Amino acid sequence: MDITFLGAAGGVTGSCHLVRVGDRRLLLDCGMFQGGREEEAHNRDPFPFDAAALDAVVLSHAHLDHSGRLPLLARRGFRGPVHATPATIDLARVLLRDAAHLQESDAERENRRRLRQGKGLVKPLFTADDVEAALRLFRPLDFDVPADILPGVRATLVPAGHILGAASIVLDLEEDGRRRRVAFSGDIGQDDSCMLPPPRPPDRADLVLLESTYGDRNHRARAATHEEIAGVLESAWEAGGNLFIPAFSIGRTQELLTLFAQHYDEWRLDRWLLFVDSPMAIQANTVHLRHDHLVREEARPLFAGRGLRERLPNLRETASTEESMRINSVRRGALVIAGSGMCTGGRILHHFRHNLWRRECRVMIVGYQGEGTLGRRLVDGAERVTIHGEEIRVAAGIHTIGGLSAHAGQDELAAWYGAIEGRPAVALVHGEARGREGLARRLSAAWGVQPTLPRAGELIAL
Template structure:
């Protein structure tokens, strides 16, 4: 019995763990690397042969957990991919989107490099194509939360609500080899206890081994109670000045969370009714998944449904899919809220909306998520005087606002609270899915508070499960 760490080990993306149990090989997640320093790994062969893998357990749909599944299939994986029903729906949307972006990127890169006389270190082909995603989608076996699944001979798994994004799961594994039985928990990505729409993360009392994420393992979030107040202030201010509010947002969860808050503010009459455009075909498709899975909502949202309301719907909300519908938003008269992707303004429709609004002092660009270094979003956050978009220069006259407190990840105290639910020391606890510093600091924190046996595995480390 053995675990190997092939991703999200002293870094955040590319989640990928391999379990060797009773002669079978089972992967937990097969994620895409999104951090610049590690992206080269997306192009390299897997550190194992995909043909030898018997099954995959997918904790949730995010690209950094699901994004290399089509590559695994392309290179010979023939087993089943187990995940929750909502994860299955959202993962398909994310994988098709990724294939599409890669196919487009390759075309442009080839032309650009030819013109500049440059050469890419990798072949000019997508890591996987739409056809690979078609094949992957066929292999997904959707399961319900808390339903025990026999994955392979000697390994059973239960998916438990992780409260991170719709369908996200913590895995509880029971592994058997001869007369030896060991249990193991994978936290997956852990949400925050009071996040809108979603249920709270599941806690566990006992396990032999624990693998816990540490994205914010060395930080404490601001209370998210401030979000509705700040949102109301920004919307009212923009409405009074007659401008638009342009919101760069991620398609999965953040957009729906925003709709939830706007819904409540509208019901409470804290903001005026105005057109709200969800101008992202991907966000619209993910919102449809929310409509299909009301059974996953928390009590507060269930009560909303019982009143005949839906967290992702309210008067004035318009879901725009086609390019023509999107272009029509620019000629809309009066104030409107425009939510579009990408979340860091690196591409997509948001760039057009920013161009149309950035020179208007009555408009507002409102950030609701982390903006990585080197992105247009990050540049805009610093409120520069001028900015270049699509090769043209614009004067920044619009207000730039940021709402803090949105986070789909538990912070240090919340992660530790989850660990504290364990009534006895596990045989070993692995800290993963965090930048090196965050993972190490969190590991030390756990050890200091509990005295438990903790390690922070590195890429390609393996450990015998004794």
């Protein structure tokens, strides 16, 4: 029995770990590398195992950095089951189809350029057909229901509180009468999310694979974050223009809607025209409605029946391009949530072209903005930005809200581990050097363990 770290080992994307039990092999996650060109080129590397000979995959959650290479796995011959919660399957369907569409249109655009330059053509990383082939392999597995997925492998999914359906994966392995339990955290959410119940650590394990995205720091307290948001809403209204919130369509958008419903009167949201201007976010809203039993009890009325309509009567979900373009004629009082989360594409760019140069408008940044993205340039105070090839002056006010992460901070990660019986061996994954080293120091000070910081390709025997 052993486990080999193949991705998110020294970085935060490409989550993928290979577990071997006797002659059986299974993967925990099969995620995409994201970030710069160099990072993303690794998505085209051959898998360091025979995809056709792989027996199963267990998927922690739908985010592409955990699920995004499943279409490639299917294309390269994998025919086994992909076990995931029903909500993860529904969200992965939305995300993977959208990703295929993007891959195909990016390749088309690149090929038009290459034709003009007389260069060879490129292929999309994967196609819509690859995605459908992968989706056919999904097998629903509910939380807390142990399943014997292979001889000698029992899998149990437990809530991880990160996005809807997100799980930590507990594997009970048996080989020649020897038993070992591996617990893979997946991505762990914050304890006090307004929408999801807190993550639940497994009771015991022999080896823990723990994420460490924010292993070196804590988030700003929830109450202070809410006060900040209230302040931005008030000043945006006073300024007399529109307010734009770039947000990831899955997770962050629904969390914002939950917050808005909970503070509707207090934040005087009735005076705004609320828009969710993203086809993917609208589909994700529907997935949340279908799995409303997975959200926190307080948030459930919003995602049950006509909850969204009743709790946010001024909310409009604008799916079509025409409806989206009509928002451009609103000069004042529009509060628009639109993708993409880091302003690297999507409808938020159209809104920026129409509004960023207006000093009475405001932008509220609610998520992490990666190096080199338009969102990061706005946060850093750029006076001019280029959108769709056109230079735009930034006169609108830019506000950054720090505390809304879908990831646990250092204290919460340390507490999650500390709740597991017997201080098991722990390997830190899904973190940059700072996050991993910060969490390693913290765990060692608090619990006296020496965490392993595996590199890609490294193996731990069980």
